Amino acid sequence: MQPLISAIIVNWNGKQFLDDCIISLLKQTYKKCEIILVDNASTDGSISYVKRKYPKVKIIRNNKNVGFGGAVNIGIKHADGDYIIFLNNDLYLEKNCIKNLLNPLENGVKGATVPKVLFFHQRNKINSYGNIVNFLGFAMPKYINQNEKIATKEEETACGGLLLVKKDIIEEVGLFDENFFLYHEDHDLSWRLRLYGYEILVIPEAKIYHKYTFSKNLDKFYHSEKNRLQLLLKNYSFNTILLLLPAIIFIELAEMFHSILNGWYKKKIISYLEIYRNLPNLLKKRVVVQRNRKVKDSEIVKLFVGYLKFEYINSIFLEKIISPILNFYWHIIKRFI
Numbered sequence: 230m231q232p233l234i235s236a237i238i239v240n241w242n243g244k245q246f247l248d249d250c251i252i253s254l255l256k257q258t259y260k261k262c263e264i265i266l267v268d269n270a271s272t273d274g275s276i277s278y279v280k281r282k283y284p285k286v287k288i289i290r291n292n293k294n295v296g297f298g299g300a301v302n303i304g305i306k307h308a309d310g311d312y313i314i315f316l317n318n319d320l321y322l323e324k325n326c327i328k329n330l331l332n333p334l335e336n337g338v339k340g341a342t343v344p345k346v347l348f349f350h351q352r353n354k355i356n357s358y359g360n361i362v363n364f365l366g367f368a369m370p371k372y373i374n375q376n377e378k379i380a381t382k383e384e385e386t387a388c389g390g391l392l393l394v395k396k397d398i399i400e401e402v403g404l405f406d407e408n409f410f411l412y413h414e415d416h417d418l419s420w421r422l423r424l425y426g427y428e429i430l431v432i433p434e435a436k437i438y439h440k441y442t443f444s445k446n447l448d449k450f451y452h453s454e455k456n457r458l459q460l461l462l463k464n465y466s467f468n469t470i471l472l473l474l475p476a477i478i479f480i481e482l483a484e485m486f487h488s489i490l491n492g493w494y495k496k497k498i499i500s501y502l503e504i505y506r507n508l509p510n511l512l513k514k515r516v517v518v519q520r521n522r523k524v525k526d527s528e529i530v531k532l533f534v535g536y537l538k539f540e541y542i543n544s545i546f547l548e549k550i551i552s553p554i555l556n557f558y559w560h561i562i563k564r565f566i
Contacts (some may be wrong), residue, residue, distance in 0.1 A: 239297050243319065247275060263309060319439060423529055534556075
């Protein structure tokens with residue numbers, strides 16, 4: 230019997246994107262699929278529009294914006310599927326995408342599969358092919374802006390932003406951490422999957438097109454950097470954190486300098502205070518992760534890198550000073566992890 234796929238779309242005022250996303254799911258060659266729209270209190274008429282045009286879509290409306298991870302968690306609790314795939318609303322799935330993601334999982338791959346993500350308006354260019362992860366938690370899209378022909382082989386990735394995974398596996402490793410309101414919630418889940426002994430594989434035949442726009446704003450830095458630190462505190466062993474502490478302090482000083490130059494130092498300070506206030510809850514989650522992990526850090530970090538390179542951030546300071554220092558430090562200490 231074919232397994233049921235639950236496709237969970239998270240929406241917040243994205244009415245203009247929903248047609249392409251929902252239609253692409255309805256046109257999948259793999260037909261045993263339910264579509265769940267979890268709406269984070271949109272005010273643009275998204276709910277009434279989907280109700281009228283796509284009556285088969287299961288709609289869950291939240292009274293407030295609970296973030297991407299919180300919305301997916303709600304969707305999972307209402308999902309009947311054997312497998313879960315969670316999606317942003319600005320995606321368009323190629324017709325064989327779900328079938329190609331599912332085949333490896335039904336034929337021996339234990340974990341999750343990730344699609345090749347291409348730009349919607351430049352369909353021969355890669356948006357991401359999984360993610361390259363720096364040892365301090367920075368995630369960088371792999372092969373971004375390169376021709377899609379460069380990525381033709383299945384590859385293991387440290388972090389996948391879009392996952393197809395069995396529902397019982399997600400329930401085993403734990404749902405999204407809802408304290409990660411924005412950014413790194415997918416990274417945290419990917420890390421836990423790998424800590425529990427599962428692999429994450431990018432499938433080149435499974436293609437998704439993304440209506441991507443790069444945004445550079447103060448809230449993005451604030452949320453991303455706060456969650457990156459919590460990510461490290463939750464998932465690394467205590468011994469590894471001690472080894473990384475000089476690099477963590479170094480990058481935090483660099484981040485503070487950056488925040489002062491770019492006018493978000495108040496948010497940076499607030500982020501430290503929020504981490505401190507959340508520390509008891511964070512430590513409880515850490516205890517669960519560390520108690521149940523099946524894989525040592527030495528295995529996890531095999532896919533991590535020492536350098537930093539962000540496609541849309543041009544900084545001589547980053548390129549010539551910060552990245553080389555971090556890379557040098559990583560090559561020295563990774564053998565001790």
